[in-house]
Amino acid sequence: MIRDITIGQYFFGKSFIHQMDARMKIVISLFFIILIFLCKNFFSLGLVAAFTVFILSVSQIPLRLILKSLRPIVIIVIFTAFLNLFYTKGGRTLYEFWFFEITVKGVYSAIFMAVRIICLVAGTSLLTYTTTPTALTSAIESLLSPLKLVHVDVHTFAMMMTLALRFIPTLIEEIDRIISAQKARGADLESGGLVKRAKALIPIFIPLFVSAFRRAYELAYAMECRCYNGGKGRTSMKKMHMTFRDAVALAVVVILTSGIFLLNFKFKTVI
Amino acid sequence: MTTEPVIRTENLTHLYGEGLASEVAAIHNINIEIMQGELLAIIGHTGSGKSTLIQHFNGLLKPSTGRVFVDGRDIWESKQATRESRFKVGLCFQYPEYQLFEETVYKDIAFGPKNMGLDENEIDIRVRRAAAFVGISDDMLERSPFDISGGEKRRVAIAGVMAMEPKVLILDEPTAGLDPRGRDMVLDLIRNYRSQTGNTVLLVSHSMEDVAKLATKVLVMNNSQVAMYGSVEKVYSRGAELYEMGLNVPQITRIFMGLRSKGVDVKEGIFTVEQGRNEIERLLKSRGVLQ
Numbered sequence: 001m002i003r004d005i006t007i008g009q010y011f012f013g014k015s016f017i018h019q020m021d022a023r024m025k026i027v028i029s030l031f032f033i034i035l036i037f038l039c040k041n042f043f044s045l046g047l048v049a050a051f052t053v054f055i056l057s058v059s060q061i062p063l064r065l066i067l068k069s070l071r072p073i074v075i076i077v078i079f080t081a082f083l084n085l086f087y088t089k090g091g092r093t094l095y096e097f098w099f100f101e102i103t104v105k106g107v108y109s110a111i112f113m114a115v116r117i118i119c120l121v122a123g124t125s126l127l128t129y130t131t132t133p134t135a136l137t138s139a140i141e142s143l144l145s146p147l148k149l150v151h152v153d154v155h156t157f158a159m160m161m162t163l164a165l166r167f168i169p170t171l172i173e174e175i176d177r178i179i180s181a182q183k184a185r186g187a188d189l190e191s192g193g194l195v196k197r198a199k200a201l202i203p204i205f206i207p208l209f210v211s212a213f214r215r216a217y218e219l220a221y222a223m224e225c226r227c228y229n230g231g232k233g234r235t236s237m238k239k240m241h242m243t244f245r246d247a248v249a250l251a252v253v254v255i256l257t258s259g260i261f262l263l264n265f266k267f268k269t270v271i
Numbered sequence: 272m273t274t275e276p277v278i279r280t281e282n283l284t285h286l287y288g289e290g291l292a293s294e295v296a297a298i299h300n301i302n303i304e305i306m307q308g309e310l311l312a313i314i315g316h317t318g319s320g321k322s323t324l325i326q327h328f329n330g331l332l333k334p335s336t337g338r339v340f341v342d343g344r345d346i347w348e349s350k351q352a353t354r355e356s357r358f359k360v361g362l363c364f365q366y367p368e369y370q371l372f373e374e375t376v377y378k379d380i381a382f383g384p385k386n387m388g389l390d391e392n393e394i395d396i397r398v399r400r401a402a403a404f405v406g407i408s409d410d411m412l413e414r415s416p417f418d419i420s421g422g423e424k425r426r427v428a429i430a431g432v433m434a435m436e437p438k439v440l441i442l443d444e445p446t447a448g449l450d451p452r453g454r455d456m457v458l459d460l461i462r463n464y465r466s467q468t469g470n471t472v473l474l475v476s477h478s479m480e481d482v483a484k485l486a487t488k489v490l491v492m493n494n495s496q497v498a499m500y501g502s503v504e505k506v507y508s509r510g511a512e513l514y515e516m517g518l519n520v521p522q523i524t525r526i527f528m529g530l531r532s533k534g535v536d537v538k539e540g541i542f543t544v545e546q547g548r549n550e551i552e553r554l555l556k557s558r559g560v561l562q
Contacts, residue, residue: 180331181370184362185431186354186386203382206372210417 009169011129015060016245018130022139024246028253029127035260036116036123041270044263045115051256052119061129066122073121077114085110108270128165137162138236155231163219171212178207275343276304277439277471278328278360283337285323297323299495301337305439310465310472312482312503315492316517321475322365324492325441328473329360342438358387361437365444367428371416376407376427379416383435401434405460422453426460433464440464441473446481458485480521483507483542491516504540523547 017025039045056066090105128136141158148154182203183189189200283301288294298320305311315321326332327339330346330353339346339356346356361383364370373379380401384394402412405426411419416427429445442461446454458481465472476482482489482503489506491499493516499506506513510520510528520528520542527541527550537554541547555561 177364178370180326181364181367182382183331184329184357184364185370185383186357186435187382188386203370203372207370210372211369 010132011061013060017059020249021240021242021246022131022135023143025127026139029124032123036119040264041267043267044260047259048119049115052123059126059130069125077117081110081114084113112271133162133166174211178204277307278305279340281338284335286335296495301497307471308469309487310485311488312486313475313490319492320495321492329362330356358435359437360439361432361435362441363429363432368424375413376416377412380431380434383431397434401430405430422449439471443475479519483521507542508539
C-alpha cells in the first residue's frame with residue numbers, strides 16, 4: 001500500500017544513465033517535460049512515448065519498480081482523461097446522451113493527456129532513480145550557482161532538498177510502523193464517514209510529527225558534530241565532469257527534439 | 272482449564288512480494304500450539320521471521336496460506352473474528368513509546384479500551400489497573416506522555432496494551448534500549464502480570480539470560496521456520512545447535528557445558544546463576560570439600 005511510493009528513491013545501478021552527469025540529467029529532465037507538451041499529433045506523441053520506453057530500458061531499472069511507481073497516479077490519469085473526454089468540445093460528435101457529449105477532439109485530448117502524464121511521471125522519476133542524493137544536491141547547487149550573485153543561499157537550499165528526498169523512504173517506513181502499532185490497539189482506519197476517518201488519522205500523524213522532529217534534531221546534531229556549518233568555503237571531493245556520455249545524451253535529445261518538430265510540421269495537428 | 276490452545280497455527284506461511292521474482296517466505300509452514308497461562312519466549316536472530324510470526328496472531332498480517340486460530344476460532348473466518356483477535360491478542364511492538372499521541376498519559380492508555388467500545392466506568396477501572404501494574408502513579412496520569420522519561424514512556428505504552436486486558440499479551444523486545452534498572456522493571460512487571468492475571472504472555476527477546484529467568488517455554492525461529500519448541504531446559508541443552516543459528520546460550524550454561532566436556536560430572540540444563548551455584552555446591556558436597 002503505502003510502501004508502493006517510490007518517488008525520490010535511488011536504485012543502485014551501473015547503466016549509461018546512472019553514470020551520466022547529474023547536471024545533464026536535470027537539464028534533460030526539465031527539457032523533456034517541455035517536449036512532452038510540444039507534441040501536436042499522434043506521430044510526435046508516439047515518438048515521445050517511444051523515447052520514454054527507450055530511456056527506461058537503458059536505465060536497467062526493473063519494469064516491476066516502474067509499474068509500481070505508476071500505480072499511485074492511475075487515478076489521476078483516469079480522472080484527467082475523463083474530464084478531457086467530456087469537457088473538450090470540437091469536431092464531430094461521436095456519442096450523445098442527456099447533456100453529455102463526446103466529440104472527436106474530446107477523445108483525442110483524453111488520450112493525449114493520459115499518455116503525457118504517464119510519460120511525464122515515468123520519465124522524470126528516472127532522475128531520482130538513477131542519481132544518488134549527494135550527486136543530486138551537488139548538481140542543483142552547481143546549476144543554481146549563478147543565483148549566488150544575487151545573494152541567494154544556494155547551498156542551503158540544495159541541502160534542504162536532498163534531506164527532504166532522503167527522508168521520504170524513512171518516513172514511509174515510520175508511518176507503516178505506527179499504523180501497525182495503532183491497529184494493534186484497535187484503531188479502525190477503514191470504516192466510517194469522512195469525519196471519523198479524518199479523526200482516525202490523529203493517532204498516526206502526531207507520533208509521525210514527533211518522530212520527524214526527533215530525527216531532525218538528531219540529524220542536526222550529527223551534522224554539527226562533523227563540523228558542518230553551511231556552504232561557505234566548502235569544496236567537494238568528487239568534482240563533477242561532463243564526459244562523452246553526456247555529449248551522446250545531448251545529441252540524442254537534439255535528435256528527439258528535431259524529430260518532434262519534424263513530425264509536428266509534417267503531419268496534421270490534432271490538438 | 273480447557274485443553275484447547277489459546278493460539279494454534281496450521282501450516283502458516285507468509286510470503287513477501289507474492290507472485291514476483293523476489294518472492295521470499297518470511298515464515299514457512301509453522302505449526303504451533305500455545306497453551307493458556309504460558310510464558311513463551313520467541314528467540315531467533317534478526318530476519319528469522321519472529322516479527323512476521325507475531326503479527327499473524329492478532330490479524331495484522333494475513334497468512335499467504337495456512338490458518339491461525341485464537342481460542343479455537345479461525346481469525347480470518349469473518350471480519351468480526353479478525354477484529355476480535357485484535358483485542359484477545361494484545362501486541363506491543365518494539366519501541367512502543369513512539370506510538371504515544373494523546374494529551375495525557377491517562378487518555379493514551381484509554382485509547383485501546385475505548386476502541387473496544389467499553390463504557391466510561393470500565394475504561395476508568397482498566398486504565399487505573401494497568402497503570403498500577405506498570406508503576407505509573409496517579410499524578411503522572413494527568414501529565415503529557417511527551418514530558419516523561421524514556422523508561423516511563425515505555426511502561427505507559429505497555430500499559431496501553433495491557434489495558435485492553437488481552438488473553439494473550441505479546442511483547443516484541445520490551446527491554447530494547449533500556450538501562451539495566453529499566454530492564455529489570457519491565458521484566459518484573461511482565462512476571463507480575465502473568466502471575467496475577469494468569470494470562471498468556473509471548474515475549475520476543477534477544478537476551479538468553481532474560482529468557483532463562485522468565486520463560487516456561489521457548490520457541491526458536493531459524494530461516495523462517497520453527498527450529499526448536501519446548502521447555503527452557505530442553506532448548507538450552509542444545510547449545511551447540513543454537514550457536515550455529517547465531518544464537519547464544521547464557522554464559523553460565525556455557526561454563527557448565529565446558530565443565531561437562533572436561534569430564535566434570537555436572538547436570539545438563541543449567542541456565543541461571545542460581546542453578547549453577549546449587550549444582551557446584553552439590554558437587555563440592557559429594558566430594559567432601561563442603562560440609
